[in-house]
Amino acid sequence: MTPPLRIGVIGLGAIGQSLLRAFTANPEVQVTAVCDVNAALAETTARPLAASAWTDHRQMLGAADLDLVYLAVPPRHHHAIALEVIRAGRHLLCEKPLALTLGEAQDMQRAAQAAGIVHALNLPLHGDPGIETFRRLVAGGSLGVLRRAELTLVFPQWPRGWQQNPWIGGREQGGPIREVGPHLLHVILTTLGPVARVWAHTEYPAGDAVACETAAIGTLELAGGAQVVVSCLTNVPRPEQVSLTVYGSEGTAGLVNWAVPVAAVGQAPLEAVPVEGPPGPAGARLVQALVSRVRGGPGDLVDFSMGVRIQAVLEAWEQSSQRGIWVDVEQA
Structure with missing residues (x-):
């Protein structure tokens, strides 16, 4: 059997928690690590998932076996943390907007492309x-x-x-x-x-x-x-x-x-x-596309180039x- 995609989540606010539910609903995914500056929130989120809990994303990146990281922190932190995730060789899903400034967004796009990782922006209307x-x-x-x-x-x-x-x-x-x-x-x-x-x-x-x-x-x-x-x-x-x-x-x-x-x-x-096309939760579509792309298959994602244009x-x-x-x- 193909092992599940191992996910780490950085940022456990309302948006992070929402997509976390989509990750845990997919049998091809395992959330193995979560991180938030609020230690109690990290612990209570991690416990039912049998995941490790962290308050320092650098320590999580260094210690946890991860295939992909979902970055759901406020925009001013996207650039610095994303570059660390990319340097660690992990595939990356980032919340919107991609960064705080255009220069930061361009840095993230260039780094992700140079590293050859899957990079995507969470825009739930995509594919609706x-x-x-x-x-x-x-x-x-x-x-x-x-x-x-x-x-x-x-x-x-x-x-x-x-x-x-x-x-x-x-x-x-x-x-x-x-x-x-x-x-x-x-x-x-x-x-x-x-x-x-x-x-x-x-x-x-x-x-x-x-x-x-x-x-x-x-x-x-x-x-x-x-x-x-x-x-x-x-x-x-x-x-x-x-x-x-x-x-x-x-x-x-x-x-x-x-x-x-x-x-x-x-x-x-x-x-x-009348709407044409199969209905379904946006999070489920996104997670399935991520699984496919990380495994080398097709998957309809909004990549960082669109994040830069926005x-x-x-x-x-x-x-x-x-x-x-x-x-x-x-x-x-």
Whole structure:
């Protein structure tokens, strides 16, 4: 029998715990080591898994027999820890955004490619049947010429109730554009094409130099000239809304509630579109693809090159907001 893939998890917060369940549900995987700066959390997580518990990731990398490491720590730590994982020769799954800066993301991509390891970014919308149906609607020609797209992010509370931690509401690492944006930027980049330049305006709480944005508006200009208008608003008495709408000369296609495809021809109202493709949890898809790729087989993963492309858009957004001008997006 083929031995199970041995996994180490660094970072046991809400996101790390969520994917940990997907790892443990796969019979081809064994979580053999977990690490968190909270020793009690590491111990309680490790015990039912019969895994070793660590508070120092360097010690874990040096002592535990691992095939792949899942890095689920806050973004400011991705670069340093990822490079140590790569130097240790372990395959690597990293949380999004890939890093804190574009330079760090590029370092990680170059190191992973040079080491010849499997490297992937955790973007749960990747491979979602609803997203794939939306892509086919946009690519099928029924929309006509692309006129404009609109991305809307509305959150009644930020950080969200399940996402309370010391950094997610901070300006350096958190905020809805940096935290939620990568999911939809991935959809935009893979459906509509490269973003050439960005204009953005961001609002922050008055008198608070460290809190993340409460609102933002901006425009992503695609390489073909069409524009994606972005509107983000938090802490308003409205239900959460994450939607993407693409307007063509002949029809409209969109995503509502993150991944539900809708479409209309002409002036007809938008209606839900039957989803094509087998359903299934995003974590299960990701874990199975990782198992296959590590074993030398096929597997549909978002690698670090896409992480760099997303980071380039985020960095241009931040620079534009600071400078009040259009900023070109660095292309790979």
